[in-house]
Amino acid sequence: AITKETREFQAETKQLLDLMVHSIYTNREIFLRELISNASDAIDKIRFESLTNHALLENETDFEIFLIPDETTHTLTIADNGMGMTLDEVVENIGTIAKSGTKSFLEKVKEAGSVADTELIGQFGVGFYSAFMVAEKVTLLTRAPGQSKGIKWESTGDGTYTIEECDKDTRGTTIVLTLKQEYHSPEHQEENFLNRYILQNLVKKYSDYIRYPIKMNFVKEEQPLDAEGKAIADAPPSQTVEVCTLNSMTPLWTRNKNDISKDEYNQLYKTLFHDWEDALEIIHSKVEGAVEYTTLLFVPAHAPFDFYQREATTGIRLYSKNVFIMDNCQELLPEYLRFVKGLVDSPDFSLNISRELLQHSQQLKLVGKNLEKSILKTLENMLSKDRSKYEKFWNEYGKAIKTGVYADYHSRDKLKDLLLFSSSQSEELTTLQEYTDRMPEQQKVIYYATGKDRSAVERLPQMELLKEKGIEVLYLFDRVDEFSIDALGEYKDKKFQSVSRGNLDLEDIGSSEIQKEVQELSKENESLIKAIKDQLTGKVADVKLSSRLKSSAVCLVSGDTGISLSMEQILAEMNK
Ligand code: ADP
Ligand code: MG
Numbered sequence: 001a002i003t004k005e006t007r008e009f010q011a012e013t014k015q016l017l018d019l020m021v022h023s024i025y026t027n028r029e030i031f032l033r034e035l036i037s038n039a040s041d042a043i044d045k046i047r048f049e050s051l052t053n054h055a056l057l058e059n060e061t062d063f064e065i066f067l068i069p070d071e072t073t074h075t076l077t078i079a080d081n082g083m084g085m086t087l088d089e090v091v092e093n094i095g096t097i098a099k100s101g102t103k104s105f106l107e108k109v110k111e112a113g114s115v116a117d118t119e120l121i122g123q124f125g126v127g128f129y130s131a132f133m134v135a136e137k138v139t140l141l142t143r144a145p146g147q148s149k150g151i152k153w154e155s156t157g158d159g160t161y162t163i164e165e166c167d168k169d170t171r172g173t174t175i176v177l178t179l180k181q182e183y184h185s186p187e188h189q190e191e192n193f194l195n196r197y198i199l200q201n202l203v204k205k206y207s208d209y210i211r212y213p214i215k216m217n218f219v220k221e222e223q224p225l226d227a228e229g230k231a232i233a234d235a236p237p238s239q240t241v242e243v244c245t246l247n248s249m250t251p252l253w254t255r256n257k258n259d260i261s262k263d264e265y266n267q268l269y270k271t272l273f274h275d276w277e278d279a280l281e282i283i284h285s286k287v288e289g290a291v292e293y294t295t296l297l298f299v300p301a302h303a304p305f306d307f308y309q310r311e312a313t314t315g316i317r318l319y320s321k322n323v324f325i326m327d328n329c330q331e332l333l334p335e336y337l338r339f340v341k342g343l344v345d346s347p348d349f350s351l352n353i354s355r356e357l358l359q360h361s362q363q364l365k366l367v368g369k370n371l372e373k374s375i376l377k378t379l380e381n382m383l384s385k386d387r388s389k390y391e392k393f394w395n396e397y398g399k400a401i402k403t404g405v406y407a408d409y410h411s412r413d414k415l416k417d418l419l420l421f422s423s424s425q426s427e428e429l430t431t432l433q434e435y436t437d438r439m440p441e442q443q444k445v446i447y448y449a450t451g452k453d454r455s456a457v458e459r460l461p462q463m464e465l466l467k468e469k470g471i472e473v474l475y476l477f478d479r480v481d482e483f484s485i486d487a488l489g490e491y492k493d494k495k496f497q498s499v500s501r502g503n504l505d506l507e508d509i510g511s512s513e514i515q516k517e518v519q520e521l522s523k524e525n526e527s528l529i530k531a532i533k534d535q536l537t538g539k540v541a542d543v544k545l546s547s548r549l550k551s552s553a554v555c556l557v558s559g560d561t562g563i564s565l566s567m568e569q570i571l572a573e574m575n576k
Helices: 011-022 030-050 087-095 100-112 119-123 127-133 196-207 262-273 362-385 387-407 412-418 432-438 454-458 463-468 479-488 513-524 526-535 565-574
Strands: 005-008 065-070 075-080 135-143 150-155 160-166 172-179 214-222 238-245 279-287 293-300 315-320 323-326 341-345 445-450 473-476 494-498
Touching: 011 100, 011 127, 030 065, 030 075, 030 127, 030 172, 030 196, 030 323, 065 196, 087 135, 087 150, 087 160, 127 135, 196 214, 196 262, 262 279, 262 293, 262 341, 279 362, 279 387, 293 362, 293 387, 362 387, 362 412, 387 412, 387 479, 412 432, 412 479, 432 445, 445 479, 454 463, 454 473, 473 479, 479 494, 513 526
Parallel strands: 065 214, 315 341, 445 473, 445 494
Antiparallel strands: 005 160, 065 075, 075 172, 135 150, 135 172, 150 160, 214 238, 279 293, 293 341, 315 323
């Protein structure tokens, strides 16, 4: 047995707690959502593991979450009978947050200078600590299945916590919040978290879809009645306790699409995926076919700030008949769509499917193919019907789509019409289709130029002639732009041609007079050109007179074959 010990929080945890307590004032009510969602996760966990190890349940199979407000102690208790924690687990999960999310959260807050909105907390997965926004003391009692003793953890959020062994009969975790004065005073109409009706509303608002009953006792007072059925005025009232389930437990996605409001979708989205903003796009569909499934997908309004740096994880959750199986199902979507969040619920998925088995599941492959198709269809529609929304999308996830073009051989063709490019035409972005529609008939190729931004590209000496001839050039500012153009090779039989590569093939478009002149001048200056070439042996492949330049004296170009100049720069950088 261990005796009571006081331990220090990690430095980062301290910072985080300090923030919770002193800097965040809006929306503190979300602590309840966070604690209920943890309870629900813990029940999910034991429910799933008990499929292969029934003994875990210890005959207690009615899963539930209980809320107990207590006026006399000023405490609000949230109790679950999910998978409790062992000592090591408490220390690991609650005592220290080694989670990378915390660091990012703190950095983000520092960056922003303040915390605009509490919901950031959820996004970074530091949910448990939100309890300290409303509680002066948090006590956690927990017992893992099969353990004879429980663990008691307690902290006032001041930098240390205590941990000790304790007795606990029931399985699961009980969290007791000793509320701060301002959160239990009856004067605080909206933030009195001991008020049953306020609690009921919060559950409805944030946790209605939770699949386990969230229960609370309502005490009813009644005057005893006399023989004639009249209340006896001076008798003490009798009290009856009624257990109520506060949430409807119907998962949103099982309901009819037409009966669901945007707001309901977004509430679910925010709760499930820890976002504080509405989703940019929502896809909800029921599919009956070889595999029957319901899917609810979201495109977040913003890519996570570290989206392009971290390893790809998808945000797709699997359910079978409303029962959670697993999250981050990698196998469902191609990597370039990893920004899509959502869930798939299918009676055809097996509940005790393992990650290993998943990889070979034909059903899953089929569903994955369909999901990809319907996401791309949605994006195509957005592009054609709501351009400004699509550009918002592009701004966030364009890079992912471009990555798909060069990294995903199978999807390349389906993605080419979703690409947007800057161009010499105007400040607006253009699709390849729009570019080719504007091409003069004699133009055989699609021209592009690379550089770090618009003004850099427009300063390229190679651009001069094209500009003069009024030929539109795609501007590629992003390194992946060129990779994806290379991967495509051509669009509708028009090859891509870099303005800094080989012969620009402009004769047909412009006058051939110039070409003739160049040829003549080349002949006349043969010896000069040869002399320059000899000087530069080993540095350049060839020296030519060119009609390409207007005011610059010389420019470097790549050959007709081989890699382009900017690609060479990228490769050189990578080899450093
Ligand atoms: P997250 O839920 O995103 O993991 P939290 O800060 O909300 O982050 O919770 C931290 C961890 O503490 C959880 O991952 C879980 O392991 C553990 N935990 C919190 N609440 C409970 C609970 N009621 N039952 C079991 N474990 C819990
Ligand atoms: Mg949580």
